[in-house]
Amino acid sequence: xxxxxxxxxxxxxxxxxxxxxxxxxxxxxxxxxxxxxxxxxxxxxxxxxxxxxxxxxxxxxxxxxxxxxxxxxxxxxxxxxxxxxxxxxxxxxxxxxxxxxxxxxxxxxxxxxxxxxxxxxxxxxxxxxxxxxxxxxxxxxxxxxxxxxxxxxxxxxxxxxxxxxxxxxxxxxxxxxxxxxxxxxxxxxxxxxxxxxxxxxxxxxxxxxxxxxxxxxxxxxxxxxxxxxxxxxxxxxxxxxxxxxxxxxxxxxxxxxxxxxxxxxxxxxxxxxxxxxxxxxxxxxxxxxxxxxxxxxxxxxxxxxxxxxxxxxxxxxxxxxxxxxxxxxxxxxxxxxxxxxxxxxxxxxxxxxxxxxxxxxxxxxxxxxxxxxxxxxxxxxxxxxxxxxxxxxxxxxxxxxxxxxxxxxxxxxxxxxxxxxxxxxxxxxxxxxxxxxxxxxxxxxxxxxxxxxxxxxxxxxxxxxxxxx
Ligand SMILES: Nc1nc2c(ncn2[C@@H]2O[C@H](COP(=O)(O)OP(=O)(O)OP(=O)(O)O)[C@@H](O)[C@H]2O)c(=O)[nH]1
Ligand SMILES: [Mg+2]
Numbered sequence: 001x002x003x004x005x006x007x008x009x010x011x012x013x014x015x016x017x018x019x020x021x022x023x024x025x026x027x028x029x030x031x032x033x034x035x036x037x038x039x040x041x042x043x044x045x046x047x048x049x050x051x052x053x054x055x056x057x058x059x060x061x062x063x064x065x066x067x068x069x070x071x072x073x074x075x076x077x078x079x080x081x082x083x084x085x086x087x088x089x090x091x092x093x094x095x096x097x098x099x100x101x102x103x104x105x106x107x108x109x110x111x112x113x114x115x116x117x118x119x120x121x122x123x124x125x126x127x128x129x130x131x132x133x134x135x136x137x138x139x140x141x142x143x144x145x146x147x148x149x150x151x152x153x154x155x156x157x158x159x160x161x162x163x164x165x166x167x168x169x170x171x172x173x174x175x176x177x178x179x180x181x182x183x184x185x186x187x188x189x190x191x192x193x194x195x196x197x198x199x200x201x202x203x204x205x206x207x208x209x210x211x212x213x214x215x216x217x218x219x220x221x222x223x224x225x226x227x228x229x230x231x232x233x234x235x236x237x238x239x240x241x242x243x244x245x246x247x248x249x250x251x252x253x254x255x256x257x258x259x260x261x262x263x264x265x266x267x268x269x270x271x272x273x274x275x276x277x278x279x280x281x282x283x284x285x286x287x288x289x290x291x292x293x294x295x296x297x298x299x300x301x302x303x304x305x306x307x308x309x310x311x312x313x314x315x316x317x318x319x320x321x322x323x324x325x326x327x328x329x330x331x332x333x334x335x336x337x338x339x340x341x342x343x344x345x346x347x348x349x350x351x352x353x354x355x356x357x358x359x360x361x362x363x364x365x366x367x368x369x370x371x372x373x374x375x376x377x378x379x380x381x382x383x384x385x386x387x388x389x390x391x392x393x394x395x396x397x398x399x400x401x402x403x404x405x406x407x408x409x410x411x412x413x414x415x416x417x418x419x420x421x422x423x424x425x426x427x428x429x430x431x432x433x434x435x436x437x438x439x440x441x442x443x444x445x446x447x448x449x450x451x452x453x454x455x456x457x458x459x460x461x462x463x464x465x466x467x468x469x
Pocket of ligand 1: 033384385
């Protein structure tokens with residue numbers, strides 16, 4: 001009896017699997033909504049039938065899922081209960097914005113169907129860690145290969161509007177540049193003065209974000225988490241003349257303001273950027289990148305181009321080639337990356353195809369490179385938490401596809417929000433045309449029902465399907 005039990009335990013252990021799934025996207029892309037829905041769908045999977053595209057759910061292999069304590073005790077817990085509480089409020093509300101990395105762990109029990117596992121007629125468990133982290137952190141990767149001088153020069157070009165598409169930035173940067181002009185970087189360092197200018201620089205980065213721009217560097221300045229006020233987040237680019245080797249032509253005294261900025265920049269690279277890749281990123285097995293294409297379409301050309309740049313930048317983190325920065329830091333593990341255009345319920349179902357092709361274009365260039373490195377990639381559109389219902393509206397004689405939902409101001413409306421361009425739009429697209437994508441509040445859902453969604457099952461199939469066979 002005892003031996004049988006031991007054999008069973010052994011078999012069970014060898015069938016169990018672990019997977020670390022990372023969820024990222026730029027601010028407001030829909031990360032919290034996605035994780036909340038993913039956890040909710042899995043917790044309800046044994047009793048509800050709303051995941052037809054998720055093979056193990058369709059085949060009734062999923063026995064159930066429960067939350068268990070996470071193993072990484074240094075990272076805050078993803079607050080699933082709070083998110084559900086807010087979605088169940090009267091009227092329902094979207095979960096609060098989140099600002100830092102967090103994680104949650106699920107144990108998913110299933111009946112394996114294939115090969116040896118089937119013969120053993122055992123059940124197995126997939127331990128799934130889901131990690132939520134800001135996509136902005138991935139925008140800092142190129143810093144690792146830059147000196148303070150190089151970084152300063154590249155940022156200055158943006159601040160002064162010398163790079164294509166940087167007009168909006170340069171307008172927002174005007175005041176800060178005036179302040180910088182009064183800063184004598186070769187004089188002995190004055191910490192308070194540096195802190196003051198760094199604060200003004202951070203305000204400028206926030207102004208960029210508020211204006212719909214996503215590509216801000218250093219990324220941690222706008223999402224400081226517990227590092228708020230720390231000197232490692234107090235530096236800024238300066239205008240410096242360099243020689244052919246990229247070294248400043250002026251002699252830099254160790255006590256100068258310039259030396260202080262440079263050493264903080266180097267510290268930021270080491271303690272923040274490098275540490276994130278080594279401590280977090282290197283542990284991920286799979287990645288989903290959430291992209292809100294609709295908000296930049298609403299905001300205009302600059303915002304869209306900026307988002308496009310940020311996505312290409314973000315893709316660099318999946319370049320595992322021989323000469324990549326990442327290769328020097330750790331050996332790659334990620335084998336699947338899913339790109340998902342979120343909030344698909346903001347447009348009519350006939351526009352979902354366009355959402356996917358637009359997203360494919362956004363990631364196209366880097367896509368080719370990544371698939372070359374052997375990572376499996378896919379683009380889909382989804383709504384983690386569906387807030388509208390598809391329907392029809394009458395415009396004179398013609399019947400049009402429409403969506404119906406309740407706005408954040410509690411007004412129920414039926415509308416056709418517009419067409420999503422299937423390709424990267426040209427500047428002219430915004431002239432006259434414009435997009436009007438409304439925000440809707442979540443639907444009222446009975447407490448015992450899983451959250452309504454669009455294609456969460458497809459995402460689950462891509463990300464977990466092969467681990468639950
Ligand atoms: N209609 C609809 N709106 C969504 C959906 N997912 C997210 N949203 C909207 O997008 C907003 C941002 O979603 P979050 O999930 O908080 O996004 P996030 O990426 O976690 O944002 P930060 O934590 O601020 O970076 C929500 O408050 C909703 O208004 C969805 O599936 N459908
Ligand atoms: Mg969030």
